[in-house]
Amino acid sequence: MGFSQMKTRKARFLDMWHARMATRTRAQVKGFVSSPEPRTIGSFARGRQLISGNYLFAGTLIHAPGQSIWDLDPPDANYAAELHGFAWLDDLAAVGDPAAREVAQYWLWGWIERFGKGRGPGWTPDLTGRRLIRWINHAIFLLRGRESDQSRAFYRSLTQQTQFLSHRWRGAAPGLPRFEALTGLIYAGLALEGQEGLADPAVKALARECASQIDAQGGLPTRNPEELLAVFTLLTWAAAALSDAGRGTPREHIAAIERIAPTLRSLRHSDGGLARFHGGGRGLEGWLDHALAASHVKTAQPDGLAMGFVRLSGGRTSVVADAAKPPSGTASYNAHASTLAFELTSGRRPLIVNCGSGASFGTDWRRAGRATPSHSALCIGGYSSARLADPDRRSGHEELIDGPTHVPVEISHLPDGIRFEGAHNGYVRSHGITHARTLELTHDGRGLAGEDMLLALEDADKRRFDSALDARGLKGLKFDIRFHLHPDVDATVDLGGAAISMALKSGEIWVFRHDGTQTLSLEPGVYLETTRLKPRAAEQIVLSGTAFTYATRVRWSLSKAQETAIGVRDLSMDEPYYDED
Numbered sequence: 001m002g003f004s005q006m007k008t009r010k011a012r013f014l015d016m017w018h019a020r021m022a023t024r025t026r027a028q029v030k031g032f033v034s035s036p037e038p039r040t041i042g043s044f045a046r047g048r049q050l051i052s053g054n055y056l057f058a059g060t061l062i063h064a065p066g067q068s069i070w071d072l073d074p075p076d077a078n079y080a081a082e083l084h085g086f087a088w089l090d091d092l093a094a095v096g097d098p099a100a101r102e103v104a105q106y107w108l109w110g111w112i113e114r115f116g117k118g119r120g121p122g123w124t125p126d127l128t129g130r131r132l133i134r135w136i137n138h139a140i141f142l143l144r145g146r147e148s149d150q151s152r153a154f155y156r157s158l159t160q161q162t163q164f165l166s167h168r169w170r171g172a173a174p175g176l177p178r179f180e181a182l183t184g185l186i187y188a189g190l191a192l193e194g195q196e197g198l199a200d201p202a203v204k205a206l207a208r209e210c211a212s213q214i215d216a217q218g219g220l221p222t223r224n225p226e227e228l229l230a231v232f233t234l235l236t237w238a239a240a241a242l243s244d245a246g247r248g249t250p251r252e253h254i255a256a257i258e259r260i261a262p263t264l265r266s267l268r269h270s271d272g273g274l275a276r277f278h279g280g281g282r283g284l285e286g287w288l289d290h291a292l293a294a295s296h297v298k299t300a301q302p303d304g305l306a307m308g309f310v311r312l313s314g315g316r317t318s319v320v321a322d323a324a325k326p327p328s329g330t331a332s333y334n335a336h337a338s339t340l341a342f343e344l345t346s347g348r349r350p351l352i353v354n355c356g357s358g359a360s361f362g363t364d365w366r367r368a369g370r371a372t373p374s375h376s377a378l379c380i381g382g383y384s385s386a387r388l389a390d391p392d393r394r395s396g397h398e399e400l401i402d403g404p405t406h407v408p409v410e411i412s413h414l415p416d417g418i419r420f421e422g423a424h425n426g427y428v429r430s431h432g433i434t435h436a437r438t439l440e441l442t443h444d445g446r447g448l449a450g451e452d453m454l455l456a457l458e459d460a461d462k463r464r465f466d467s468a469l470d471a472r473g474l475k476g477l478k479f480d481i482r483f484h485l486h487p488d489v490d491a492t493v494d495l496g497g498a499a500i501s502m503a504l505k506s507g508e509i510w511v512f513r514h515d516g517t518q519t520l521s522l523e524p525g526v527y528l529e530t531t532r533l534k535p536r537a538a539e540q541i542v543l544s545g546t547a548f549t550y551a552t553r554v555r556w557s558l559s560k561a562q563e564t565a566i567g568v569r570d571l572s573m574d575e576p577y578y579d580e581d
Contacts, residue, residue, distance in 0.1 A: 011171050015125070019118030022164035030155060032191050037244070038137040039237050041290060042090030050091060051103055057082040059360025061533050070110050077121070078360070084115075084122025085130040093138050101141060108135070108142055109150060112157045118164075125168045126177035128161050129184025133237070136191050159195070162188040166198045169205070174213060175220060175331075176227050182206040183234040190245045203250060206238060210256035218259030219307025221331035223324070225267040226280030228307065232260045233291045240294070261297035264288060266306035267320060269345035275309065275320035276343065278327065279334030279357045281530055310411060312418050315445025316347040321437075323409045323422050326386050332400035334359070334370075337386035339404045339424045340437045341375035344448060344558065349504040350486040352376050352558070356528035361535060369528050370400070373482060378435050378452050380479045380547075385426030385435075402429065417442040431477060432456045432464030433547070447559040452481055456550040465550065476546035481554060483512065483541040487527045491539050493520075500541050501561070509561035518545035518554055 049056065053065030058078035064071075069088075074080035082088070092104040115122055122131065135142070135158060143151055162185065169181040182202050189199025213220060213231075220228050235257050239249045267275050272289055273282035304310075308324025321342035327335040334357065344352040355374035358365030368374055372384035379385075386403030404424035412419045423436040436453040454477075456465040468477060485491055490503040500512040500522055514520055525540035543554060 014171060015123055015168060016118070018164050018167045019123035021118075022160045022167070023116065023118040025160055025163050031193055032136075032139065033193055033196075034191070034244070038093065038141075039240065039294075040087075040090040040093075040134065040137050041284070041287060042092070042094035043284065044091075044094045046088075047091035047093075047095035047100055050088060051095065051099055056531075056533070057088075059530055059533070068110050069107055070114050080121045081127060084111075084120065085127045086111075086134040087130060089134040089138050089142075093141050096141070101144065104138070105142060105146065109153065112153050116153075116157050116160070118160075123164065125165060125170075125172035125181035128165050129169070129172075129181040132158070132161055132165065132184040132188050133180075136187050155192075158188065158192060162192060162195055162198065166202075169202070173330075174209070175222060176230055178209055179206070179213075179231050179234045182209065183238045186238050187241055190241050190247075203238075203242065203247075203253075206235075207250035207252040210235070210250075211252045214256040214259055215307075216259070217305060217307050218256075218261070218263035221327055222278060222334065223308050223327050223331075224278045224280040224334060225264075225274040225276075225307070225309075226283050228260060228267070228280075229264060229274060229283055229288055229291060232257065232264060232295070233287075235260070236291060236295050257295055258297050258299065261292060261295050262299050263306040264292060265300060266311045267309060268318075269320065269343065269350070270313070270316055270318040271345050271348045271350065273345075273350070276354050276356045277309070277320075277322055277338055277341075278336050279359065281356060304411065305409065310409065310420050310422075312420060312439065312441040313445070314417060314441045314443045317441065317445030317448075318345050319343070319439060319441055319448060321420060321422070321439065323407065323420070325405060325407050326400050326403045328401075328403075329399065330397075333397040335386075335400040336370045336375065337372045337384035337400065337403065337426075338375045338377060339385050339407060339426055340422055340435060341372075341377035342439065343376065346445070346504065346508055346510070346560075347506055349488065349506050349508070351489060351502065351504065351510060353484050353486050353527065355484055355526055357530065358528040358535065360530045361528065365528065365535065367398075373480070374484070374526075376483050378437070378454075378479060378481045380427050380431055380433060380435075380454070380477055383427070383430060385424065414440065428461055428464070431468045432461040432466075433477070434461070447557060449557045450555070452554045452556075454479065454547045454552040462550055469548070476548045478544070478546050479552075481518075481543040481545075481556070483558075484525050484527075485539045485541065487536045487538040489539070491522055491541070493522055509563070511559055511561055512541050513557050513559075514543055515555040518543045 053063060055062045055069060060075050060079055062072055069083050089104060092100040165181060165185045169185055172178040172181040182205055185202040186199055189195050189202060242249045268288055274288060276282060305323055310321050310323045312319040319342055322338045341354055343354060354376060355369050358369035372379045386400045389399040389401045391398045404426035407424045409422040418441055420439045423434055425434055427433040427435060434455045434457055436455060438451040440449040456462045488505050492501050494501040502510040521542050523540050523542050525538040527536040527538040
């Protein structure tokens with residue numbers, strides 16, 4: 001048994017033991033110090049789906065009208081975790097009518113009856129923290145019309161879960177899980193009668209996590225934008241709870257919020273969604289804007305990188321590119337081989353995207369989504385710029401290894417726009433090739449000019465390149481430059497195969513062109529979203545070529561068609577999240 005397996009088994013044993021001990025406590029909370037104010041945001045559409053018996057969690061839909069979610073047979077651990085984390089309470093509260101309250105109450109007291117004595121998969125520090133936040137946020141919604149014995153059971157369970165969390169928050173993994181555990185403990189310590197003594201240690205611990213986990217760029221080791229938004233939201237909630245209780249917030253805590261806010265602005269596309277890198281998605285509609293507004297931080301990100309990403313903007317167009325080394329070690333469990341990949345959004349419409357995380361669709365899709373060909377990047381011979389290690393036998397996690405170790409970047413201003421230049425050595429070991437990419441976005445956002453270069457720079461690199469060439473019978477090193485299109489983009493081959501025209505739902509027309517030295521094709525693609533039941537069909541533009549020399553250059557461009565207006569009035573409505581087609 002390896003060290004990580006022993007550590008995992010020990011953590012599960014301690015969770016179970018402390019859960020059983022906590023549920024034997026005689027301490028009894030009788031009410032709240034003050035009426036808690038809900039800060040979570042739910043989805044009305046998803047709330048209606050839950051009420052009707054459509055239970056979509058972790059990418060799997062179970063249709064079971066009238067059946068308690070606790071009677072379901074969860075298909076995997078991620079599905080069970082979403083049930084026991086109680087984030088679905090936000091969605092039912094967003095509906096807020098008597099039917100929604102009845103379902104919420106039925107499921108909550110069903111959990112207490114079935115799992116309240118320390119059983120089940122929900123007794124982990126992060127899930128308990130997440131659950132406590134929701135129970136406290138929606139207490140008024142939940143307790144309305146309940147009998148006194150049910151209220152006593154509610155407060156007794158809150159007390160027991162708080163006691164468990166006070167002993168086990170250290171067992172949560174560093175990063176988002178520990179931030180969830182500590183924020184939940186702070187919420188409970190401040191809100192519940194007689195639990196105030198548990199808040200102070202949690203406040204200090206959260207400040208230490210802010211100092212150690214949030215770097216100078218306002219980023220996390222995982223470099224996952226959506227995870228950063230989740231941490232940022234928890235920190236603003238904790239700060240607001242401390243303020244409501246008349247307490248100060250530690251300097252490290254406030255400083256972390258002030259570092260993260262401008263970074264999130266740099267990771268925000270023009271449509272309000274997050275760039276999708278390293279396992280993260282776009283985020284729920286309006287979540288990012290609401291979180292930034294709640295933070296009251298107005299500062300912008302200075303020129304340079306934000307958590308290793310660069311943002312170019314002009315007019316109504318945003319470009320976000322991965323411009324740093326990929327995460328490593330345990331922080332790379334969800335990381336992607338996406339160095340120098342980029343996304344482009346025009347107004348409210350994503351145009352160039354990455355495929356996204358396939359984690360909710362199974363192991364094969366998860367692995368595929370992490371590979372370089374699933375990103376809008378250059379790929380040599382089907383190889384990714386970083387490899388996946390063998391999965392851990394116990395957890396199944398796969399670290400990202402053998403990735404780029406040197407990623408020089410430069411950002412400069414042009415008379416008519418802004419330029420990004422970057423390179424990485426992810427293919428030097430295997431092919432002797434350094435990949436360099438230049439992106440130039442005009443001030444009006446109507447054009448993006450790109451250049452990709454494959455270079456054998458050092459003598460050792462040239463020898464490695466020659467060896468790779470010999471191994472292929474001097475037929476050259478094949479490479480592909482991929483530009484994945486959002487599923488809503490309608491693309492057609494144009495100008496006799498020399499260009500690709502792309503129509504957005506807003507009415508905008510974009511055109512892809514290249515220098516004619518490579519082969520241009522429009523091929524099937526895929527778009528992976530955790531809120532969908534299956535991967536969505538999409539298309540991708542592929543420039544295919546062969547490198548024979550120590551320097552190969554490919555030029556291409558994305559530009560709005562001349563007849564496309566500067567400002568398009570985009571009134572087309574998006575489909576609801578639960579539509580699988």
